[in-house]
Amino acid sequence: MVERHPTRYLAEEYERLVRENLNWELKVLESASEPICIVDGKEVLMLCANNYLNLATHPKVVNAMIEATRKYGAGAGSDRSISGNMILHEELDRRLAKFKRAPASLTFQTGFMVNEGLIPQLADKGDLLVSDELNHGSIIDGCRLSRADRAIYKHKDVEDLARVMEEAEKHDPPYNHIWIITDGVFSMDGDTAPLKDIAKIAKEHGAGVYVDDAHGEGVLGEGGRGIVSHYGLRRDEVHVEMGTFSKAFGVIGGHITGSEELRNFAYNKARSWLLSGAVPPGVAAACIAAIEVLETEPEHVRRVWENRNHLLDALQDAGFDTGNTETPIIPVMCGKSKAARDLADYLWTKGIFVLPIFYPMVARDKARIRVQVCTKHTTEQLERAAEAFKEGGKKLGII
Numbered sequence: 001m002v003e004r005h006p007t008r009y010l011a012e013e014y015e016r017l018v019r020e021n022l023n024w025e026l027k028v029l030e031s032a033s034e035p036i037c038i039v040d041g042k043e044v045l046m047l048c049a050n051n052y053l054n055l056a057t058h059p060k061v062v063n064a065m066i067e068a069t070r071k072y073g074a075g076a077g078s079d080r081s082i083s084g085n086m087i088l089h090e091e092l093d094r095r096l097a098k099f100k101r102a103p104a105s106l107t108f109q110t111g112f113m114v115n116e117g118l119i120p121q122l123a124d125k126g127d128l129l130v131s132d133e134l135n136h137g138s139i140i141d142g143c144r145l146s147r148a149d150r151a152i153y154k155h156k157d158v159e160d161l162a163r164v165m166e167e168a169e170k171h172d173p174p175y176n177h178i179w180i181i182t183d184g185v186f187s188m189d190g191d192t193a194p195l196k197d198i199a200k201i202a203k204e205h206g207a208g209v210y211v212d213d214a215h216g217e218g219v220l221g222e223g224g225r226g227i228v229s230h231y232g233l234r235r236d237e238v239h240v241e242m243g244t245f246s247k248a249f250g251v252i253g254g255h256i257t258g259s260e261e262l263r264n265f266a267y268n269k270a271r272s273w274l275l276s277g278a279v280p281p282g283v284a285a286a287c288i289a290a291i292e293v294l295e296t297e298p299e300h301v302r303r304v305w306e307n308r309n310h311l312l313d314a315l316q317d318a319g320f321d322t323g324n325t326e327t328p329i330i331p332v333m334c335g336k337s338k339a340a341r342d343l344a345d346y347l348w349t350k351g352i353f354v355l356p357i358f359y360p361m362v363a364r365d366k367a368r369i370r371v372q373v374c375t376k377h378t379t380e381q382l383e384r385a386a387e388a389f390k391e392g393g394k395k396l397g398i399i
Helices: 008-019 059-072 087-100 111-122 137-145 158-169 195-205 260-269 281-296 299-317 337-349 379-395
Strands: 036-039 042-046 104-108 128-132 149-153 178-183 208-212 240-244 254-258 329-335 367-372
Touching (some): 042 379, 087 104, 087 254, 087 281, 104 111, 111 137, 111 178, 111 208, 111 254, 111 260, 128 137, 128 158, 137 178, 149 158, 158 178, 158 195, 178 195, 195 208, 281 299, 329 337, 337 367, 337 379
Parallel strands (some): 128 149, 128 178
Antiparallel strands (some): 036 042, 104 254, 329 367
16 A cells, blocks of 8 residues: 655745745835835835726725725625626626726626636637747646647747648647637736737637737726727627626726626626626626726826836846836736846835735746735835835846
8 A cells, every 4th residue: 555645745845946046025014005115014016016097096096995885894795696696787887888998897806806707618629729939827737727739839929820720720630629729918928928819819710809908907998998998999809708806996806897798608608607606796886986097087097107108218228128018017027037136025025015026927037026006106206116125136247
């Protein structure tokens, strides 16, 4: 009989991660997510939050959550599929669809749950999922849960995508359905998908297009309406626009936007939606308020781009490689995971909170600091950050 210890390997694997500088060290946020906040008891400049428009602390969003909680309670009491489908959930679905200028939307508990729950239902045995090689882990997991065949194309490479699609046409027997799935904004690099070209290739092959726009909403497109708006695409060219309320909207929750048929299909088939408790009514109300802020206060989107451009120019002038960013996500490339960790540690001593990003979140020797700019950063704060990056980069031999 083989002697086994059921959990020893957990400690061994964690020890390996520590040795290779690949472990996450959790810090604790002790205040609201603002440009200046308290982390691990220290006042720091926050440069690694997804709260792009600072709506997490916007008075209209906060008050909406408080008032709805008082009126409807702390929780919905059930799944939306049973008795937890509250009037606020339905209103949120309608308001999001109106904001997106689309026939219908459906909100989920998280963005991850959209990809994990919907993708396996869209494609089954006899179908094909075609995915960008740098897609988010939730897309990867969703594809793995499907019984469909999978194909990967090189990052943003439309010629390689066309090659994959041509090969798919030769499959015997022919595929029943083909879906091309891509991030809208790639969260580790800040670059955007060539969505117009992807939609064109998909149309040529009768394929569906599924875009995860978690980091594009509130940032790209008219009034922050996202990447479909950004590229001026029609709803019959992008069939599933997926997103989240946990980033620019400042709250929590996932969603899809598209046709009425998509909405009906999703809430009848996606088990992550069917079998999970509904988001609290206060959360739904806060999301509605965040949409209203985007519709009525365009200055938030304008300001985040002004701040992004200011810091990007300063980091590039200092000599940093900032990759191919096209959004308020700015990768500061460091190479080795230890170099990224050391730079983050140095910046921490200067009162700046950033995190090193390393394998497996990015490829080996592609470690970086992922900087994320928000609306309420001041020019002085950004210049202070750029100077600290410059000092640390020179000290560590990164620039």
